[in-house]
Amino acid sequence: VSLQSSPNSDFEKLALPLLDPLYNFARWLSGDADEARDLVQETFAKALKGFGGFQEGTNFRAWMFRILRNTFLTSKTSLEQRNTLQAEEEGGMEDAAVDHETPELKLLRCADTEMVQKAIAQLSPAFKEVLLLADIEEMKYQEVADALNIPMGTVMSRLARARKQVRDYILQTVGGKR
Amino acid sequence: MSCQWREKVALYVDDELPPAEQQEFSAHLNACPECLAAVAAQTELKKAVRVAGARYSAPPELHAAVYASLHPQKNVSLWWKWALAPLCAVLLGVVGFLLFPRAQSDPMMAALVDQHVTTLASEHPVDVVSNNLHNVRPWYQGKLPFTFNMPEVKDSPFELIGGKVVYAGQNPGAELLYQMRQHKISIFVFQAKTTGSGRATSRDLSFNVSSWTQGGLRYYLVTDASKDEAGKLTAMFEDANRR
Numbered sequence: 001v002s003l004q005s006s007p008n009s010d011f012e013k014l015a016l017p018l019l020d021p022l023y024n025f026a027r028w029l030s031g032d033a034d035e036a037r038d039l040v041q042e043t044f045a046k047a048l049k050g051f052g053g054f055q056e057g058t059n060f061r062a063w064m065f066r067i068l069r070n071t072f073l074t075s076k077t078s079l080e081q082r083n084t085l086q087a088e089e090e091g092g093m094e095d096a097a098v099d100h101e102t103p104e105l106k107l108l109r110c111a112d113t114e115m116v117q118k119a120i121a122q123l124s125p126a127f128k129e130v131l132l133l134a135d136i137e138e139m140k141y142q143e144v145a146d147a148l149n150i151p152m153g154t155v156m157s158r159l160a161r162a163r164k165q166v167r168d169y170i171l172q173t174v175g176g177k178r
Numbered sequence: 179m180s181c182q183w184r185e186k187v188a189l190y191v192d193d194e195l196p197p198a199e200q201q202e203f204s205a206h207l208n209a210c211p212e213c214l215a216a217v218a219a220q221t222e223l224k225k226a227v228r229v230a231g232a233r234y235s236a237p238p239e240l241h242a243a244v245y246a247s248l249h250p251q252k253n254v255s256l257w258w259k260w261a262l263a264p265l266c267a268v269l270l271g272v273v274g275f276l277l278f279p280r281a282q283s284d285p286m287m288a289a290l291v292d293q294h295v296t297t298l299a300s301e302h303p304v305d306v307v308s309n310n311l312h313n314v315r316p317w318y319q320g321k322l323p324f325t326f327n328m329p330e331v332k333d334s335p336f337e338l339i340g341g342k343v344v345y346a347g348q349n350p351g352a353e354l355l356y357q358m359r360q361h362k363i364s365i366f367v368f369q370a371k372t373t374g375s376g377r378a379t380s381r382d383l384s385f386n387v388s389s390w391t392q393g394g395l396r397y398y399l400v401t402d403a404s405k406d407e408a409g410k411l412t413a414m415f416e417d418a419n420r421r
Contacts, residue, residue, distance in 0.1 A: 012248050017308040019244060020317055023236035037240050044244050105215065108222045116230035134192065135224050136231035141194055160188060167223055 011051045014060050015044060021137055022068055028132055029072050029125060039075070043068040062139070065147040069129065111170040119169035127162035134159050183213050191220045235319040241305065286368070286398065287387050289346050294364040294385070294400040297342075297355065304340030304355050314341050314354065322350055326367050326395055329414035331356070336363070336411055356411065361403035363411060370396040388412055392419050 022043060026036035046067050054063065111119075120128060133144045134155070141159075145152045183206055189195045190203045207214045297303045306317040311328040318325070321343050331338055339355040344366065351368035370391050377390045386408045389398045397415060401408050 008248055013307055016244070017306060017310070017313045019236050019241065020313075020319075023240065024232060024234045027234040028231070033237075036234070037237070037243075040236065040240060041243055041247065044247060048248065105219045105222060108219060108226065111226055113226075113230045116226045117233060120227065120231055131227060132231055135227040138228070141192070156188075163188070163220075163223060163227075166227060167219075170223075170226075 008048070011048055015047060015064060018061060018064050019044075022064060024136070025065065025129075025132055026068060026072065028120070028128060029069070030075070031121075035075065039068055039071055042071050046071065059143055059146055061137075062143045062146040065133065065137075066149060069148060107171050107174045108167070110174045115170060115173055116166070119166040119173075122169060123162055123165055127158050127165065130155055130158040131162040131166070135163075181210055181213055183210065184216060187213065187216045187220055191217060191224060232316065235316065235321075238321060245305070286346055286396075287389065290364070290366050290398050291385055291387060291400055293344055293346070293353065293366070294362075297353065297364060298362055303342075304353075305342040307340040309338045309340075311338060314338060317341065318343070318352055322352060324367075324369055324395060326352065326393075327418040328354065329411075329418040331411075331414065334410070334414065335359070335407070336414075358401075358403055358407060358411075361401055361407070363399060363401040363403060363408065365411070365415060366398040366400070368396045368398075370394050390416065392416060395419075 019040065023036055023040050026039040026043075027033065030036050030039060043064065047064055050067075054060070120131065123131065129148060130144060133139045133147055134141070139147065141152050141155050144155045144159075148155070183203060186195060186199075186203065190200065193200065195203060203213075207217060306314050308314050311330060315326075315328050318341070328338075335358050337357045339357055339362075341352055341354045344351055344353045346366075346368065349368055351366055354365040354367070356363040356365065371394075377388075385400055385402055386405050387398065387400050388408060389396065390412070391397070397412075399408055399412055399415075
């Protein structure tokens with residue numbers, strides 16, 4: 001029995017494999033299982049509705065993550081997070097570059113999963129979302145920029161700062177245990 | 179003095195440099211311990227974040243809700259398709275049942291042949307649709323009380339279609355569906371304690387069936403492809419789960 005091609009089945013083929021990555025992204029952003037579930041459902045509903053206008057050749061994955069992120073930005077949780085963290089996100093670029101000190105590779109290798117999860121959790125939303133898309137979803141910089149609707153230069157600087165904060169958290173935590 | 183390449187470490191690790199520059203950086207690493215150490219640390223950090231960040235899997239009820247939202251109301255004119263699908267499944271199941279030798283040492287085999295033909299008759303043979311094992315394997319997180327490895331089939335005659343959760347004897351397992359030319363192949367994975375053990379193969383008029391136990395898991399392969407071709411996928415699974 002073959003599947004008859006329809007807009008819904010085309011959408012389904014493209015979108016269903018993204019369900020787990022979208023949920024993971026939503027959980028990290030919102031920090032709440034119920035809200036993440038609602039975000040994903042709303043994302044699928046909006047995406048299905050807009051799929052007719054989706055242009056072939058456009059990056060579907062980035063489009064789906066962008067819908068989810070925009071949906072999250074209008075949520076109560078997001079507004080609360082932005083009110084409390086905006087000042088932190090607007091830091092300068094002076095320490096955005098890759099750290100030039102000798103990396104403590106052995107210390108990094110001592111980091112367990114729970115410690116890294118805590119390091120990611122303490123990031124501000126703007127840094128967290130870039131890190132999640134670049135390092136977990138393994139998106140290219142341009143794809144991250146498309147998903148978040150920000151310039152590629154901003155992706156690079158936020159990614160560098162996010163990684164530095166995660167790295168510093170790990171080194172301090174591991175170092176403190178020794 | 180800091181190396182001029184140092185500021186490009188992140189770009190290199192993220193594979194964002196132009197190809198020629200990427201190669202040049204690789205060559206440079208042979209001569210620059212400072213950059214090599216920075217690349218190693220950045221790679222280690224990226225890996226740690228990737229592992230730790232892939233933390234949550236969508237719960238089964240969300241899968242069900244999304245799936246239901248994509249199939250709200252079937253068109254009435256399609257009612258006969260829905261009526262025929264289970265009928266086809268039953269007929270194919272009966273054919274499979276009759277053609278499959280009853281004297282199997284592992285009673286799971288007959289049940290899984292039926293499951294295989296039911297899958298082939300279904301309009302939605304799999305619940306996670308992807309040819310990428312890195313999408314399919316994580317999908318099972320939280321759905322099964324065990325985990326397993328899948329082989330990379332990119333450079334092989336096999337193509338991954340997707341997977342779903344199945345039950346046999348009230349025990350949950352994975353059904354992974356592959357395609358090889360016009361042939362479909364189901365790989366079933368269950369906990370070995372809930373099934374038989376040892377290695378078994380069978381050849382009859384319709385299906386090749388084989389099973390083996392590895393790492394506390396019981397694997398079953400069901401297909402209408404030839405025994406040799408099925409054996410290749412078996413070997414790839416065994417190899418993937420030896421690591």
